[in-house]
Amino acid sequence: MELDSLYQEVILDHYKHPLNKGLSESYGAQVHHVNPSCGDEITLNVTATDGKISAITWDGVGCSISQASVSIASDLLLNKSFAEADAILNEFTELMQSKGTKEGNPDVLEDAVALAGVSKFPARIKCALLGWMAFKDAAVRINTTTGGE
Amino acid sequence: MSFNVAKVRQDFPIFERTIRDGKKLVYLDSGATSQKPLSVIDAESDFYKFHNAAVHRGAHQLAEEATDAFEGARSKVANFIGAHEDQIVFTKSATESLNLVAYAMGNAEPGTRFALTSKDRIVVSEMEHHANLIPWQQLAARTGAQLSWFEVTPEGRLDLSNINSVITEDTKVVALTHQSNVLGTINPLEAIVARAHEVGAVVVLDACQSVPHMPVDVTKLGVDFVAFSGHKAVGPTGVGVLWSSLLNELPPFLYGGSMIETVTMTSATWAPAPRKFEAGVPNMAQAVGLGAAIDYLTGIGMQAIHDHENKLTGYLLNKLLAVPDLKVVGPTNTQSRGGSVSFTVGDIHPHDLGQFLDSQGVAVRTGHHCAWPLTRKLGVPATTRASLYLYNDESDCDALFDAILGAQKYFA
Numbered sequence: 001m002e003l004d005s006l007y008q009e010v011i012l013d014h015y016k017h018p019l020n021k022g023l024s025e026s027y028g029a030q031v032h033h034v035n036p037s038c039g040d041e042i043t044l045n046v047t048a049t050d051g052k053i054s055a056i057t058w059d060g061v062g063c064s065i066s067q068a069s070v071s072i073a074s075d076l077l078l079n080k081s082f083a084e085a086d087a088i089l090n091e092f093t094e095l096m097q098s099k100g101t102k103e104g105n106p107d108v109l110e111d112a113v114a115l116a117g118v119s120k121f122p123a124r125i126k127c128a129l130l131g132w133m134a135f136k137d138a139a140v141r142i143n144t145t146t147g148g149e
Numbered sequence: 150m151s152f153n154v155a156k157v158r159q160d161f162p163i164f165e166r167t168i169r170d171g172k173k174l175v176y177l178d179s180g181a182t183s184q185k186p187l188s189v190i191d192a193e194s195d196f197y198k199f200h201n202a203a204v205h206r207g208a209h210q211l212a213e214e215a216t217d218a219f220e221g222a223r224s225k226v227a228n229f230i231g232a233h234e235d236q237i238v239f240t241k242s243a244t245e246s247l248n249l250v251a252y253a254m255g256n257a258e259p260g261t262r263f264a265l266t267s268k269d270r271i272v273v274s275e276m277e278h279h280a281n282l283i284p285w286q287q288l289a290a291r292t293g294a295q296l297s298w299f300e301v302t303p304e305g306r307l308d309l310s311n312i313n314s315v316i317t318e319d320t321k322v323v324a325l326t327h328q329s330n331v332l333g334t335i336n337p338l339e340a341i342v343a344r345a346h347e348v349g350a351v352v353v354l355d356a357c358q359s360v361p362h363m364p365v366d367v368t369k370l371g372v373d374f375v376a377f378s379g380h381k382a383v384g385p386t387g388v389g390v391l392w393s394s395l396l397n398e399l400p401p402f403l404y405g406g407s408m409i410e411t412v413t414m415t416s417a418t419w420a421p422a423p424r425k426f427e428a429g430v431p432n433m434a435q436a437v438g439l440g441a442a443i444d445y446l447t448g449i450g451m452q453a454i455h456d457h458e459n460k461l462t463g464y465l466l467n468k469l470l471a472v473p474d475l476k477v478v479g480p481t482n483t484q485s486r487g488g489s490v491s492f493t494v495g496d497i498h499p500h501d502l503g504q505f506l507d508s509q510g511v512a513v514r515t516g517h518h519c520a521w522p523l524t525r526k527l528g529v530p531a532t533t534r535a536s537l538y539l540y541n542d543e544s545d546c547d548a549l550f551d552a553i554l555g556a557q558k559y560f561a
Binding site for chain 2: 002003006007012037038039040041061062063064065066121124127
């Protein structure tokens with residue numbers, strides 16, 4: 001079934017057992033993003049230490065795709081530099097916009113390649129990108145205030 | 150049963166196609182927009198093919214025919230809701246109709262009936278669609294008027310226990326939905342209209358979910374403004390209606406061609422209503438299409454459509470209430486209730502549920518349905534909504550039921 005390409009086992013696992021869910025008390029930047037068409041909401045805390053992302057925690061409500069995607073991102077982007085994170089984020093965004101023509105590079109995207117099927121369902125792309133866009137926003141805020149240090 | 154759904158479906162070409170690899174289209178999203186019968190599609194197309202010209206202008210035969218068709222559609226709309234044709238304004242949507250009233254009130258001369266100040270109050274309800282909430286929020290912000298609202302009970306009905314303290318002596322407008330697009334609740338208008346008129350307020354009714362589904366006579370409702378859209382009533386997109394008996398007292402909203410009486414370099418006076426509110430070349434083909442839609446609905450009979458939907462809503466509710474972990478958000482009986490049924494299914498997020506239903510050919514709406522304050526009040530981030538119309542039957546409800554059970558297995 002076409003649907004199975006969307007709801008990969010990895011995605012449902014992350015949805016049922018999300019990583020880094022529960023907001024840290026301290027953070028370098030906190031952002032709150034919503035998906036106004038469906039009401040999904042996410043709060044994301046990002047902390048940087050020595051130019052690397054040392055903690056990503058989050059909380060939110062939303063569909064399996066949005067929740068699994070932020071869970072995957074919060075794990076994948078951890079301990080990366082902002083430049084590395086930016087490259088991963090760009091690759092993920094490209095994958096989401098590929099309309100099913102790309103599979104994604106597992107060396108770079110790891111679990112996030114499981115979200116490749118989302119690109120065939122235009123209405124769900126924004127679900128998958130919610131957490132990533134929140135991260136992008138938080139990264140900008142950290143780098144504006146601290147220069148990434 | 151005299152109502153023949155199979156015959157009705159034959160009038161709608163879209164039901165000839167299939168969905169997701171050959172599945173039958175189970176369209177349960179008419180609350181968002183209805184499908185169109187061929188007669189409506191043809192009417193819109195024929196206007197362009199044979200009669201296209203700018204209405205109310207031009208000294209030629211096409212302009213005459215176009216004007217006749219456009220004004221003929223206005224008469225049909227007027228007859229349909231028990232109004233006079235001078236009381237019917239064509240807009241591009243119900244959203245524009247509601248904004249028209251709010252903006253026109255904002256344009257009213259200080260001291261006149263419609264002018265609002267910080268001493269005045271605007272009343273809405275918690276179950277409003279954003280289109281009948283935000284224009285009033287913004288009017289309140291521009292004028293300093295206070296925004297108050299009726300609350301919604303856990304059963305999804307309006308709480309009218311405090312009607313006299315919500316609609317106060319200083320209330321100028323009460324803007325309310327006739328039927329909730331989320332809950333399906335049909336609001337009792339009599340007490341609200343009586344209280345509003347007692348304090349000199351006007352009642353603005355969002356009838357988007359009622360006019361397409363039941364007989365509506367604006368004179369019997371007693372309200373002052375009624376807004377609805379064409380596309381939810383088997384008509385085209387791009388045409389909405391505003392009815393009012395007070396159009397002559399209301400200042401214009403949009404200025405431009407057609408809506409004037411005289412113009413100099415420094416001033417202008419207005420044409421009588423409804424022209425005063427129809428600046429620019431209107432959405433002519435769409436209005437004509439709406440006329441055909443009304444012919445179609447009238448041919449079947451609004452009471453017959455309502456009875457069919459009411460019976461089917463009862464069937465759907467019984468089906469849904471039999472699903473384990475399913476909660477209906479809104480009234481669970483067919484008393485004062487239309488065919489929009491919102492629900493949640495255990496921990497399955499509505500988007501995921503909607504996606505699975507789609508894979509089975511079942512089209513529903515998921516999310517907050519442009520009524521975010523309502524879903525927040527009811528404590529659900531989002532719901533799934535099935536909304537019925539004249540072309541739905543029990544097999545559609547059965548397909549939804551089966552697909553929900555399938556989703557529960559899939560996401561278990």
